[in-house]
Amino acid sequence: MSTRPRVLLADDETMVRAGVRAILAADEGIEVVAEAADGRDAVRLAQAHRPDVALLDVRMPVLDGLAAAEEIVRTLPGTAVAMLTTFSEDAYVARALGGGATGFLLKSGDPYELLAGVRAVAAGAAFLSPRVARHVIDGLDGGRLARATEARARTGRLTPREREVLALVGAGLSNAQIAARLHLVEGTVKAYVSSVLERLSVRNRVQAAIVAHEAGLTDPG
Structure with a gap:
């Protein structure tokens, strides 16, 4: 990993993507190298740019974030994957665990938490938003x-x-x-x-x- 994590951001909602990009851009230590509005484009751009972190929305058209995450993990071992989630998507988070994602961040969470999560997964750590973790744990068998x-x-x-x-x-x-x-x-x-x-x-x-x-x-x- 470079000292300045390079991030691919993928979300089909323009406003959400703009908001997340603004948060990431506020940290001079993080660089957004590409953006995608669907999962297939996210995979293509990840393979082209080889970012340190692919930050993927769970629900995207053409190819959803979970399938995109699995493909990125399979083909780009140097790229860590973090999922952007909402409270209503706990089941997707559980599935993403098996797909190799190591970060789970809440879209409506604290901006500091987003930055900390990106840095954590870029450094090879696992990061779960505490609120996401609680909801996932509640929903497990x-x-x-x-x-x-x-x-x-x-x-x-x-x-x-x-x-x-x-x-x-x-x-x-x-x-x-x-x-x-x-x-x-x-x-x-x-x-x-x-x-x-x-x-x-x-x-x-x-x-x-x-x-x-x-x-x-x-x-x-």
Whole structure:
């Protein structure tokens, strides 16, 4: 990743796209390199520009954001995908988890959260808007209380340091940021993250982040 994350923005609603672009443009450390109004164009532009982050609306014409995300993840391993969602699209977020997206941001959320999310996924971290995470967790099979109980039991088997690392993964921090926060070397953090994923039996950071949210390890914000 470059020190200045390069972003592809895709949303079929002109006003929404303009608003998100304005927020991103306000941060001199983020560069919007291309914009698309449908999923097929988003894939084409991603392959042409190879951005650090593809920021995709879930619902788009021609090819929806979920299918576009899957294609970008499959063909461009150097591009992280973050989905723009609304409260009514929790089921889509759950499906996107399996498609390789590592960021889930609320369209009506805080602009700071959008910027933090873009930076997080560009750095290789997972980022879930706290409100999106709560709604996704509520909608998952088993109910919120049961899943919270299960998540607390799973995280209870981690060491105190592993739980600390997991909480920071859930907060959207990259390995480098976790290392700085905990005064560790980045290689040590990478080893902790790998151990956490294995012990929780999850495939990636975003699934670990959901467990962290379910277990109450992250700030409910």
